[in-house]
Amino acid sequence: MSIKQNLQNIKDTIPNEVTLVAVSKTKPIPDLQEAYNAGQRIFGENKIQEMVQKWETLPKDIEWHMIGHVQRNKVKYMAKFVSLIHGVDSLKLLTEINKQAAKHNRIIPCLLQVHIATEETKFGLNEEELNELLNSEDFKKLKNIQIKGLMGMATFTSDKSQIKKEFNSLKSIYNNTKNSIPTITILSMGMSGDYQIAIKEGSTMVRIGSSIFGVRNYK
Numbered sequence: 658m659s660i661k662q663n664l665q666n667i668k669d670t671i672p673n674e675v676t677l678v679a680v681s682k683t684k685p686i687p688d689l690q691e692a693y694n695a696g697q698r699i700f701g702e703n704k705i706q707e708m709v710q711k712w713e714t715l716p717k718d719i720e721w722h723m724i725g726h727v728q729r730n731k732v733k734y735m736a737k738f739v740s741l742i743h744g745v746d747s748l749k750l751l752t753e754i755n756k757q758a759a760k761h762n763r764i765i766p767c768l769l770q771v772h773i774a775t776e777e778t779k780f781g782l783n784e785e786e787l788n789e790l791l792n793s794e795d796f797k798k799l800k801n802i803q804i805k806g807l808m809g810m811a812t813f814t815s816d817k818s819q820i821k822k823e824f825n826s827l828k829s830i831y832n833n834t835k836n837s838i839p840t841i842t843i844l845s846m847g848m849s850g851d852y853q854i855a856i857k858e859g860s861t862m863v864r865i866g867s868s869i870f871g872v873r874n875y876k
Contacts, residue, residue: 660688661695663869671863675856678722680848680866682707686714688870693719701743701864705731712738724864726780729753737761743808743845743864746770746780748790751802758801766805768845771830773823774812781809784830791837806843806861807831811851820851824858831859 658666664679671677678701681689689700689711698718702708703725712721712735720740727742729750736757745751745767758765769790772781782790790796791804807830811823824846831844845862847855852863 660691660869663871664692664695664697667865667868670853671856675860676843676862678724678845678862678864679869680724680864681711681870682725682866684866684870686711689715692869697869699740701866705734708739709734722864732757733760736763736765739765741805741843742767744768744770744780746772746782748793748795751790751796751799755799755801764801764803766803768806768808768843769804771807771809771827773809773827775819776812784833787830787834788837791834804838804841806841806845807834808843808845808862810848811846811855817851817854820854821858824851824855824860828859 667677676699678699679692679697680701682701682703693716699720699722701722701724702711705723708721708723721738722741722743723735723739724743726744727750732753742754742765751767754765754767769787770781771787772783807827809827811820814820827846828844835841843862844860845864846860847863849865849868852865855863
């Protein structure tokens with residue numbers, strides 16, 4: 658099936674109020690152009706240099722989402738154009754994003770990453786660290802970032818009940834966080850293998866790659 662047909666099939670399975678991020682990391686520019694021609698405007702990348710190259714080449718009405726783990730020394734390369742940074746998991750990183758955003762006279766939207774999986778390798782804050790960050794004086798001084806919501810990744814497992822439980826715990830943390838930041842609207846959870854469970858558990862944004870572009874070829 659073509660990228661256009663894949664996109665249409667996925668859009669048919671997700672509610673209108675759920676945002677689809679097409680995860681285009683490692684994919685060549687013609688593939689992104691094909692998705693763009695089919696109406697997709699939001700793309701997710703996990704390497705800043707690759708995202709910069711694609712941003713320079715592709716149409717300027719694309720929203721670029723940084724979905725990978727962010728190294729602080731690379732923030733400056735995307736600060737002038739990035740639409741949303743997903744995986745923010747420390748005050749140090751937020752401070753750097755704020756600094757680079759100020760240089761471009763921008764307010765950069767961010768999602769705070771919460772650790773919900775059993776795997777140790779996944780990044781993210783636990784609920785206590787999240788609350789500590791949000792209540793800290795240093796956080797309150799940051800004027801060039803805007804927290805738009807939370808994101809998290811479930812354990813890579815075929816056990817659907819475990820995935821459901823992890824998404825459910827993130828939804829509950831999201832509801833609690835809404836008390837301190839009533840303006841948050843994004844709960845980003847769910848990927849190609851588990852996005853339908855995520856949507857049932859309250860996700861408002863899904864990140865789908867291989868189901869659109871086909872299996873990734875990591876060299």
